[in-house]
Amino acid sequence: MWISVASGKGGTGKTTVAVSLALSNKNTIYVDADVEEPNGFLFIKPVIKEEFSYTELIPLIHEDKCTFCGKCADACVYKAIAILKPVKKAIFFPELCHSCGLCSFVCPVENAIEEVPKEKGRIRKGEKNGQLFIEGILNVGEASGTPLIRGMKKYIPHDRDAIIDSSPGTSCPVVESVGDTDFVLLITEPTPFGLNDLKLAVEMVKEMKLPFGILVNKHEEGNSLIKDYAREEKITILGEIPFSREIAEAYSKGIPVVDVLPDGEKFFVNIMEKIRKGVNTSG
Ligand code: SF4
Ligand code: SF4
Numbered sequence: 001m002w003i004s005v006a007s008g009k010g011g012t013g014k015t016t017v018a019v020s021l022a023l024s025n026k027n028t029i030y031v032d033a034d035v036e037e038p039n040g041f042l043f044i045k046p047v048i049k050e051e052f053s054y055t056e057l058i059p060l061i062h063e064d065k066c067t068f069c070g071k072c073a074d075a076c077v078y079k080a081i082a083i084l085k086p087v088k089k090a091i092f093f094p095e096l097c098h099s100c101g102l103c104s105f106v107c108p109v110e111n112a113i114e115e116v117p118k119e120k121g122r123i124r125k126g127e128k129n130g131q132l133f134i135e136g137i138l139n140v141g142e143a144s145g146t147p148l149i150r151g152m153k154k155y156i157p158h159d160r161d162a163i164i165d166s167s168p169g170t171s172c173p174v175v176e177s178v179g180d181t182d183f184v185l186l187i188t189e190p191t192p193f194g195l196n197d198l199k200l201a202v203e204m205v206k207e208m209k210l211p212f213g214i215l216v217n218k219h220e221e222g223n224s225l226i227k228d229y230a231r232e233e234k235i236t237i238l239g240e241i242p243f244s245r246e247i248a249e250a251y252s253k254g255i256p257v258v259d260v261l262p263d264g265e266k267f268f269v270n271i272m273e274k275i276r277k278g279v280n281t282s283g
Helices: 015-023 042-045 071-075 101-107 146-153 173-179 190-207 225-233 245-252 264-282
Strands: 002-006 028-032 049-061 080-083 088-092 113-128 131-138 159-163 181-187 212-217 237-242
Touching: 002 015, 002 173, 015 028, 015 042, 015 181, 015 264, 028 042, 042 113, 042 131, 071 080, 071 101, 071 225, 101 113, 113 146, 113 225, 131 159, 146 173, 146 225, 173 190, 181 190, 181 264, 190 212, 190 225, 190 245, 212 225, 225 237, 237 264
Parallel strands: 002 159, 002 181, 028 131, 028 159, 181 212, 212 237
Antiparallel strands: 049 113, 080 088, 113 131
16 A cells, blocks of 8 residues: 655645654555655664666757757647757757657657656665665756656555655645555644645645545644534544644654654554555545
């Protein structure tokens, strides 16, 4: 079973929850797909056993063969190619390219476009007390983490449960990291901003037809903002982590919430059981 942990915005405690879920449930793999700012390793402190570069193919236009017909530029939805017909010049913007291969497919001239490898980022694999760890680190200047996340997913073994820590927000990298997962755990906090971002995240997972539930972080007694919304929308709240100075201080020292929450391990084992039940019921 693959569980993705997402949040409509940053700073909601998504990583500490994802790490805690992985640490309390034996035999899971923690996957840090927040490739622009991976920080799960600060909490897990794994021993890195393998590190390699992740490359994808990008086009190299050979101007000596190119007829400057412009078909490749017209086909590229990301505007990564500009063909200047009057001066017979082809310009390629690698930071915009999504390595879809369409330009070379539509090019009518043999060998005018060659596909060459380009490093998108690095993938690291490690371990700590049997806890497997995978993370992606996007190269500086890359426009999108989506290809690297797609690549990382190929390295997740299928014989264990995986907890995939997504980027914050609802952009393409998040869609890629929650896509193909069996359940999305949405982390939110009970503030008007938190609710607003939660609603965007809920829209995204509903659109993707994925089973999901909510975990409220920094919950304060008497605050029913998220509860009221969840009741109206018939969304399950899987748990609430209380607002606590101790938890916030622990976070700043790289200690995950599971280690400071009273009965933390039991709390996260219980969340996992509810998720399993949700996945089985949805079918
Ligand atoms: S489609 Fe091929 S021939 Fe036409 S402009 Fe692009 S690279 Fe050149
Ligand atoms: S590979 Fe795809 S995204 Fe990249 S330049 Fe070609 S058409 Fe555009």
